[in-house]
Amino acid sequence: MARPAIRRIGRNAARLTGDIFAPQVCALTGTAADSALGPETHRLLPALPETRCPRCDGPPGEELECGLCRAAAWRWIAAAARWEDPWQRLIRRWKLGPEPALTPAFADLICELIATEDIDAATCVVPIPPRGRASLLRGGRIVIDLAWSVATRLRLPARLLLWPERPQRPQRGLQRRARLGRDQAFVVRAALPPGTHRVLLIDDVMTTGATMTAATRALVASWPGLDVCGAVLARAWTEGGPGTIAHEKTL
Numbered sequence: 001m002a003r004p005a006i007r008r009i010g011r012n013a014a015r016l017t018g019d020i021f022a023p024q025v026c027a028l029t030g031t032a033a034d035s036a037l038g039p040e041t042h043r044l045l046p047a048l049p050e051t052r053c054p055r056c057d058g059p060p061g062e063e064l065e066c067g068l069c070r071a072a073a074w075r076w077i078a079a080a081a082r083w084e085d086p087w088q089r090l091i092r093r094w095k096l097g098p099e100p101a102l103t104p105a106f107a108d109l110i111c112e113l114i115a116t117e118d119i120d121a122a123t124c125v126v127p128i129p130p131r132g133r134a135s136l137l138r139g140g141r142i143v144i145d146l147a148w149s150v151a152t153r154l155r156l157p158a159r160l161l162l163w164p165e166r167p168q169r170p171q172r173g174l175q176r177r178a179r180l181g182r183d184q185a186f187v188v189r190a191a192l193p194p195g196t197h198r199v200l201l202i203d204d205v206m207t208t209g210a211t212m213t214a215a216t217r218a219l220v221a222s223w224p225g226l227d228v229c230g231a232v233l234a235r236a237w238t239e240g241g242p243g244t245i246a247h248e249k250t251l
């Protein structure tokens, strides 16, 4: 009877020690690789269209910058790929599995994504926190680990600054007015390291932009003039586009 338990312990140990002891297999191709995402990753990721909003990597507005960014206080938000399969399936596996062995590979990808952007030593990495108990159970904590992993690679401080103001219902089905009225969706409950003038927000997926908007507003309300940037693993991209009324009503 002990064998299944031993196997389970072995599996868990392999999962926890992941990229240190177990042979690596690319999560996208299933072939041997140096990391959980192999060299084919860039070719396999659903690419963002070339014509896109320069500030949020979303669908463009009439003059490239989208309506969402015209009203937003962030400077830029960079996305690694479109929220489509096989990337979408992999991010869900990472969060819901959960498969923490993917976290270092995702952190590498984010660092690569923002390497050419203006991140300097006065930047603090801040995760978008899981909202509500259900989200925590579904693996929301893993985004916090991702932010820590990004900060370690960039040799920057990380802070869990933002907390949900109250347990939230899922956004699906809410009227746009109710959703936009959630300006205070996050409260700030920690201090920035001295000398910080920029925050790099980290989240898994950006869909309507409502969460990033709320996080940015909470940060700027606490630190007027703070430079807010962000990076996400995936950006939802649909006709009509995130940030438009038609899109928000259907999400």
Ligand SMILES: [Zn+2]
Binding pocket: 053, 054, 055, 056, 057, 058, 065, 066, 067, 068, 069, 070
């Ligand atoms: Zn935009």
